[in-house]
Structures are given as C-alpha cells and as structure tokens.
Amino acid sequence: MTLFKKELLENWRNKKWIWVPLVIILLSIMDPITSYYLPQIIDSVGGLPEGSTLEMPEFAPPEVIMMSLSQLSSLGVLVLVLMSMGTIAGERKSGVTELILVKPVAYRNYITAKWVSLLMLVWISLFLGLLTSWYYINLLFGDLSFVELLQITFFYGLWLTLVVSLSIFYNALIKTPGLVAFLTILTIMVMSLINQVFNHVLEWFPNNLSSYILDMLMTDQLSTDLIATACVTMILSIALVVASIYTFRVKD
Amino acid sequence: MEAFNWGLIAPILVIQGILIIVAMIDLIRTDYTNGPKWLWVLIIIFVSTLGPILYFVLGRRQR
Incomplete structure (x- = not known):
C-alpha cells in the first residue's frame, strides 16, 4: 500500500497526472471536431474545383466515437507506451x-x-477523453447515451489495460526504456498482423475489441463475442502481470 | 458559410496552453534535462501540441 502511494506521488511529481489526461482528451476530441468542420476546412484551403461536388458524408454518432477510438488506438497507444516505458526499466x-x-x-x-x-x-484519462468526445458528439452530431459511453469506456479500457500490461512485462524483462517501448509497439503490431491473417480462426482476439464495440453500438446489444473477447483480454493482461512478476524475480 | 464557432475550438487551445505552461514550469524547476535547456524551451513553445509531450517523454531525466 505504501508502495502504491509512492507510485501515485511519483506520477504526480513527474506531471503524468496532468499531461496524460490532457493529451488523451486532445486526441479524442480532435477527430469529432475536424470531421464536423471538414466542409469549412476544405473551403479555407482553396475549396473544391469549379463544378465538382462532393457529398459530405453524414456521420452517425457511433461512427464518430469510433474515430476517437481509432485515434486513441494509434497515437494514444504510442503515448501510453512512451509514458510507461521507464516505470521499472528507468528505475x-x-x-x-x-x-x-x-x-x-x-x-x-x-x-x-x-x-x-x-x-x-x-x-481516468480514457474516461475523461471519451467524456469530452461524447460531449462534443452530442453537441455536433446527435445522441449517444451515457450508458453507451460507459460501455465503450469499459471495453476499450480493457484493450489499453492489455497495452499497459505488455509494457510492464517488457519493463520487468529489459532494462533499457527505449527498447521496452520498441518491443511493446512491435508486439502490438505483430498482434494486429496475426489478427488480420488468422481473423477467421481467432474470433476472440483482443484486437477485435473495437470492431465488436462498433457492433454493440450499431445493434444496441452486447454480443457474446464482445464479452468473450473482453474476458480473453482480461485473462491475457493478468497472465502478463504474473509472468512479469516471475521474470522479475528470476532476473534480479 | 456559417460563422466559425470559436467556442468549440476554445477547449483545444486551452488544453494546448495548459500543456505548454505545465511543461515550462517543470522545465524551469528541474536542474537537469536531457540536452540543453534552451533547446527544450524552443521546442515546447514552437512545436505545437507535440512539443510539450516530447518534453515530458524524452526531456525529463529519470531520477
């Protein structure tokens, strides 16, 4: 418990509690706002050529929140990995x-x-980020219920949990922070590759979480696939932490 | 074209401002950074959004 308090204090001291939530919020509201202002942005950079018409797609609220999520999946994950790469390795x-x-x-x-x-x-960062994104979506695009927001946060949070666990695992294994970040990102990329190749076999692979979340928003019900994938992700995360405790013990 | 609604964009600007300010305060208060301090000042102020993040990730020395 004291260790936990020490960690919280340390994360506060190195300002992680300030900048990580802010960056996540920024990432999650960027896409809703830019896609809302897309016509104006095109206009201001010179507009379309005479005579050509471009039908602006009307975005449904679930699609917009998925944009936020995909933004978080790429840049957000990168930030998280860079943020956590030194936690053990640096120490x-x-x-x-x-x-x-x-x-x-x-x-x-x-x-x-x-x-x-x-x-x-x-x-907490994820919740704040998606909360602001949700606020904007309700303002600009249409209704998305608060319950749905909570569901999205919960299931997407599991994916980020896996990312953090992966990073902790490499932290316990390797002493160089840069290498930790590199290996974590490499693993995530390999996982998405595996997911694409064996998609028909591995239905409950963690990488599918976002697509099942979209399904949930579209059909308005929790599919068993989503729940199973969530369970698999949770089990994997816990397994990674147990494995990292073990390797840490062996290495030290 | 309807009037540009600044109220919608304001939060982004505010967040960027906070990031810059926090990064600057942190930079002033620490004694050591990776690389020269004046360089970080330039990066934080002129590389928008990415600058402060870069500072937090790379510039702070692990103690």
Whole structure:
C-alpha cells in the first residue's frame, strides 16, 4: 500500500497526472471536431474545383466515437507506451529499484503497485477523453447515451489495460526504456498482423475489441463475442502481470 | 458559410496552453534535462501540441 502511494506521488511529481489526461482528451476530441468542420476546412484551403461536388458524408454518432477510438488506438497507444516505458526499466537503471527492494518488499507488491497506479492513470484519462468526445458528439452530431459511453469506456479500457500490461512485462524483462517501448509497439503490431491473417480462426482476439464495440453500438446489444473477447483480454493482461512478476524475480 | 464557432475550438487551445505552461514550469524547476535547456524551451513553445509531450517523454531525466 505504501508502495502504491509512492507510485501515485511519483506520477504526480513527474506531471503524468496532468499531461496524460490532457493529451488523451486532445486526441479524442480532435477527430469529432475536424470531421464536423471538414466542409469549412476544405473551403479555407482553396475549396473544391469549379463544378465538382462532393457529398459530405453524414456521420452517425457511433461512427464518430469510433474515430476517437481509432485515434486513441494509434497515437494514444504510442503515448501510453512512451509514458510507461521507464516505470521499472528507468528505475532499475538509476538504482532506485535496489533502494526499494533492500527493504522487505515482495516483488509481487512492487510490480502490482506499478501496474495498478498506471492503470488508474490510464482509465481516468480514457474516461475523461471519451467524456469530452461524447460531449462534443452530442453537441455536433446527435445522441449517444451515457450508458453507451460507459460501455465503450469499459471495453476499450480493457484493450489499453492489455497495452499497459505488455509494457510492464517488457519493463520487468529489459532494462533499457527505449527498447521496452520498441518491443511493446512491435508486439502490438505483430498482434494486429496475426489478427488480420488468422481473423477467421481467432474470433476472440483482443484486437477485435473495437470492431465488436462498433457492433454493440450499431445493434444496441452486447454480443457474446464482445464479452468473450473482453474476458480473453482480461485473462491475457493478468497472465502478463504474473509472468512479469516471475521474470522479475528470476532476473534480479 | 456559417460563422466559425470559436467556442468549440476554445477547449483545444486551452488544453494546448495548459500543456505548454505545465511543461515550462517543470522545465524551469528541474536542474537537469536531457540536452540543453534552451533547446527544450524552443521546442515546447514552437512545436505545437507535440512539443510539450516530447518534453515530458524524452526531456525529463529519470531520477
């Protein structure tokens, strides 16, 4: 518990509590606003050639929130990975870890304190980001119920949880922060590749979460696929944390 | 063309402003950064949005 408090304090000191939520909010409102102003933007950069007409697509609220999510899946994940790459690896490099582990602290507590404090940060940021996005969508595009927002946040948060767990796992394995970030992103890319190739076999692969979320918004009901994928993602995340505790114990 | 609604864009500008200010305060208060301090000042102020993020991710030295 003290370790957890120390983590929270540290994340506050290095301003993560300020900039991560802000960046996530920025990322999630960028797309709704730019797609709303697309006609004006085209006009202001010179407009379309004479005579050509471009039908502006009318976006449905679910599509817009999916834009926010895809923005978060690319840039958001990148930011999260870069933000978390040094949590353990950096501390080990500078020797803080030894200072902590000299005291009677279980490796288990050390890792889980890191994991939980990061997750708190990520989930709160995600919620704030999607909340502002939801506000804009209701303002500009149309209704999206608050319950739906909560569902989206929950299921999408699981995906980010997996990303954080992956990052923690590599953190426990490797001491160089840059390499941690690289391997995490590489793994995510390989996962999406696997997902594309074996899509018909791996129906419950974590990468499918967003598409099932879209399904849920379109059909207005929770599909078993979505729930199963969510479970798989959760199990994978927990497995990664357990694995990282184990490797950390072996390595140190 | 309807009037451009600044109220919608304002939050983005505010968030960017906060990011810049927080990054600057942090930069002034720390003693060591990766790379020269004046360079970070330029990056934070002139590279919009990305500058402060870059500073937080790369510029702060792990203690």
